[in-house]
Amino acid sequence: MASHRKPRGRSAGIRTTPAVGITTAALTSVALLSQSAQAAPAAPTAPSAPVEPSLDEVKKKVDDLYHQAGVATQRYNSAKEKTEKQRKKVDRLLDGVARRADKLNEARQELGSFAAAQYRTGAASETATMMLANDPQGYFDQNHLADRLTSRQKKAVDEYQAEQASATKQRTKAAKSLKTLSESRDDLRTSKRTVQRKLGEARALLSELTAEEKARLAAIERKKEREAKRKAEELAREQAAEAERKRKAEEAAQKEREKEREKERGGGQGSSGPDTGSGPGPGAEPGSGATKAAKVIGFAEAQIGKPYVWGATGPDSYDCSGLTQDAWKAAGISLPRTTWDQVKVGTTVKTADAAPGDLVFFYDDISHVGIYIGDGKMIHAPKPGANVRVESIYYMPIHSVVRPA
Known part of the structure; x- marks a missing residue:
């Protein structure tokens, strides 16, 4: 049996629900528009320009650069003085090494003549063996070569060993001194570059100033x-x-x-006149x-x-x-x-x-x-x-x- 209740129309549902939604949205929009109307309009944001330094700041910067260049100049002067002294020291040491090498060669030649004489006579050339040994003194001690050598030969051996030790010591000194010289030259170059850089920066700052500045x-x-x-x-x-x-x-x-x-002279008797202290005073004499x-x-x-x-x-x-x-x-x-x-x-x-x-x-x-x-x-x-x-x-x-x- 069919119902006599009046069916609810679809259009009624459509009108009710959207009406609530539209009203809420409309109120929200009105409120936002009202707030926007009351607020001051925001100014457009312009890109910030770089802040130019004041003239006083430029002057201070230039003065600082000149000051830093002055400090670097003193470092340069110090490094240059040290380099020159070290170079002279190296030259003296290298001259000494050359002299020691000459003396060592002379001592070696003297020993060589003894070794050649032993070879010609058919004797065992212990002198030559000693010369070729890594430790001539040790070989000399072990084989008691002194018992077989003349005093002249013994003197030649002693001189050779002394010159060999001296030459080695001199070469070591020269090598260390050369290293120090190299370090001094590095300091010199660094200081020079620093001076040039600081002065270049100062000149660049000054060149950017206008005539008025x-x-x-x-x-x-x-x-x-x-x-x-x-x-x-x-x-x-x-x-x-x-x-x-x-x-x-x-x-x-x-x-x-x-x-x-005057009192000591009894009121001036025998006085030849007052001593005025004339003549060159302290600090006026030569030197x-x-x-x-x-x-x-x-x-x-x-x-x-x-x-x-x-x-x-x-x-x-x-x-x-x-x-x-x-x-x-x-x-x-x-x-x-x-x-x-x-x-x-x-x-x-x-x-x-x-x-x-x-x-x-x-x-x-x-x-x-x-x-x-x-x-x-x-x-x-x-x-x-x-x-x-x-x-x-x-x-x-x-x-x-x-x-x-």
């Missing part, structure tokens, strides 16, 4: 020079005041000595420190205007320690080649007590040096691209002041 860089440099000059003038005033104080103190002491002498300093400064002044060239020791160009070495050589004092060794020669004094001729060393690594000339100034060979010149000692951070003599 170069002008600004020059202005920064002038400001630095003015500040260094101001400090030098301040030091000069302090030193002048101290010198005046010492002069007055010496004058007062001199007057007191004159008064004491004194003041005389040597004058020679040093005179030499240095004659080099002003010559170019700085790393590794150079004159006479046409200099690096910093090459100039100081040559200047003190003119005064009869031999200084080592590098700043690291020069700073060890002489007496260290305070900067305020610096006197003409003293060596002023710079930076914590002691990679630069100049010659003090007074008034807070020095003569030095600054850096590549610059000439030997007068400059304030405060242009660079001072490490120490040394008086060689």
